[in-house]
Amino acid sequence: MSEIIEPLRGMNDMLPDEARWWSRLESVARAVFSQYGYREVRVPLLERTQLFKRAIGEYTDIVEKEMFTFEDRDGQSLTLRPEATASIVRAAISNGMLHNQRHRLFTIGPMFRGERPQKGRYRQFTQIDAEAFGYEGPDIDAELILIAARMWRLLGIPSERVWLELNSLGTPESRATYREALRTYFTANEAALDADSRRRLVGNPLRILDSKNPALTELIAAAPLLTDYLDSASREHFEGLCARLDAAGVAYRLNPRLVRGLDYYSRTVFEWATDALGSQNAVCSGGRYDGLVTQLGGAATPAIGWALGMERIVLLMQELSLAAPAELPQVYFVLAGPAAVARGLQLAETVRDAQPGMRLETDLSGGGIKAQFKRADKSGATVAVVLGEDELARGVVAVKPLRSGGEQQECPFAELAGCLERLLGVVAVDGDGAARQDRGR
Ligand code: ATP
Ligand code: MG
Numbered sequence: 550m551s552e553i554i555e556p557l558r559g560m561n562d563m564l565p566d567e568a569r570w571w572s573r574l575e576s577v578a579r580a581v582f583s584q585y586g587y588r589e590v591r592v593p594l595l596e597r598t599q600l601f602k603r604a605i606g607e608y609t610d611i612v613e614k615e616m617f618t619f620e621d622r623d624g625q626s627l628t629l630r631p632e633a634t635a636s637i638v639r640a641a642i643s644n645g646m647l648h649n650q651r652h653r654l655f656t657i658g659p660m661f662r663g664e665r666p667q668k669g670r671y672r673q674f675t676q677i678d679a680e681a682f683g684y685e686g687p688d689i690d691a692e693l694i695l696i697a698a699r700m701w702r703l704l705g706i707p708s709e710r711v712w713l714e715l716n717s718l719g720t721p722e723s724r725a726t727y728r729e730a731l732r733t734y735f736t737a738n739e740a741a742l743d744a745d746s747r748r749r750l751v752g753n754p755l756r757i758l759d760s761k762n763p764a765l766t767e768l769i770a771a772a773p774l775l776t777d778y779l780d781s782a783s784r785e786h787f788e789g790l791c792a793r794l795d796a797a798g799v800a801y802r803l804n805p806r807l808v809r810g811l812d813y814y815s816r817t818v819f820e821w822a823t824d825a826l827g828s829q830n831a832v833c834s835g836g837r838y839d840g841l842v843t844q845l846g847g848a849a850t851p852a853i854g855w856a857l858g859m860e861r862i863v864l865l866m867q868e869l870s871l872a873a874p875a876e877l878p879q880v881y882f883v884l885a886g887p888a889a890v891a892r893g894l895q896l897a898e899t900v901r902d903a904q905p906g907m908r909l910e911t912d913l914s915g916g917g918i919k920a921q922f923k924r925a926d927k928s929g930a931t932v933a934v935v936l937g938e939d940e941l942a943r944g945v946v947a948v949k950p951l952r953s954g955g956e957q958q959e960c961p962f963a964e965l966a967g968c969l970e971r972l973l974g975v976v977a978v979d980g981d982g983a984a985r986q987d988r989g990r
Pocket of ligand 2: 610810
């Protein structure tokens with residue numbers, strides 16, 4: 550036997566039993582984005598390394614130690630995207646989308662960070678990501694937060710299990726004053742810092758506030774507060790956001806230590822957190838990044854966005870048992886002998902044409918009738934359609950209820966779709982071809 554090839558650490562397979570949680574989350578997200586007029590974009594998984602270094606910042610965990618970076622055959626440095634914002638901004642600039650235009654966009658897809666894998670933290674993970682370009686005032690900040698809140702409601706996640714933390718980082722200018730205050734404070738306490746923080750003290754002392762080292766908690770708690778350095782326009786923007794959230798009935802906690810792990814943020818930053826996932830408590834994080842478009846070479850454009858970690862929300866949904874039950878077939882075709890299989894496949898196609906929402910499974914194992922009935926029963930189907938040599942010769946099938954104990958009946962080939970419809974009810978189908986019966990569970 551050949552040696553088995555092991556999967557990479559922190560990269561997961563999603564197996565069929567898990568798919569329903571994911572599709573539930575994704576369909577809720579898509580429905581909500583459509584309600585708010587957000588349009589989908591898809592951007593490459595691979596970009597020039599420079600993009601992330603310039604956008605996210607050299608002194609961040611992501612750029613310093615988490616990126617999957619390699620050289621291609623031409624010696625060009627490439628990186629698997631660790632997040633979507635930089636790529637979307639790059640795409641908006643590359644495609645000339647930002648000339649006095651406004652956009653509300655979303656994307657869903659995998660991100661890559663070389664972190665230590667643990668529950669809720671992986672090396673390939675999936676984000677649902679929302680971004681808005683061209684909106685200056687706090688209304689869009691509020692809208693983006695309302696979108697996330699609506700998703701939690703539609704998914705059935707109770708508000709005690711996810712809460713919103715809010716802060717304002719002010720403008721780059723007000724932050725510069727604050728940065729110096731922090732530098733003075735941490736320099737005076739340099740002996741207590743770890744190696745990472747000492748490096749950041751030189752590069753970007755704000756990053757020290759984002760440290761996950763518990764030994765630094767007290768020192769960080771006593772550091773000067775960003776709130777005391779806010780410029781008046783940023784303060785007004787922040788108060789506007791709070792007032793809109795109050796009016797919408799969205800609860801939040803002010804957290805003056807929230808700085809987020811990426812350097813491009815200005816003014817509003819926020820994070821939805823949960824108590825369900827240990828230290829991986831952030832489920833959706835975002836903020837305003839008004840300076841990023843110019844930083845990446847585009848025309849000045851105010852912008853804001855958030856990213857939701859799908860794995861973490863799925864873990865939370867599983868803990869709360871918040872997904873549709875597995876989708877079982879409704880009809881199972883038991884087909885005895887090659888001629889019956891050939892005719893049965895045709896018949897199943899006719900029924901699928903007539904009843905697009907009905908779920909039909911055909912037994913193509915070639916096994917005996919007894920084994921096929923066992924599988925029919927195990928499949929969870931409501932009825933079995935049985936086609937053997939005798940039925941084939943007479944142009945009929947036997948339709949056998951598997952759950953109700955009802956009578957078996959015979960049905961001519963041409964009437965099968967109608968007969969199944971009477972037994973199972975019609976399943977309406979919407980424009981996407983998805984059975985409406987399965988929705989909203
Ligand atoms: P954390 O503090 O947990 O490391 P982060 O600040 O690095 O999160 P962001 O870069 O803001 O996270 O990414 C947005 C969201 O993506 C997070 O709120 C989280 O839900 C999810 N996320 C981030 N990193 C991972 C990961 N390695 N595995 C799974 N989900 C992740
Ligand atoms: Mg992180």
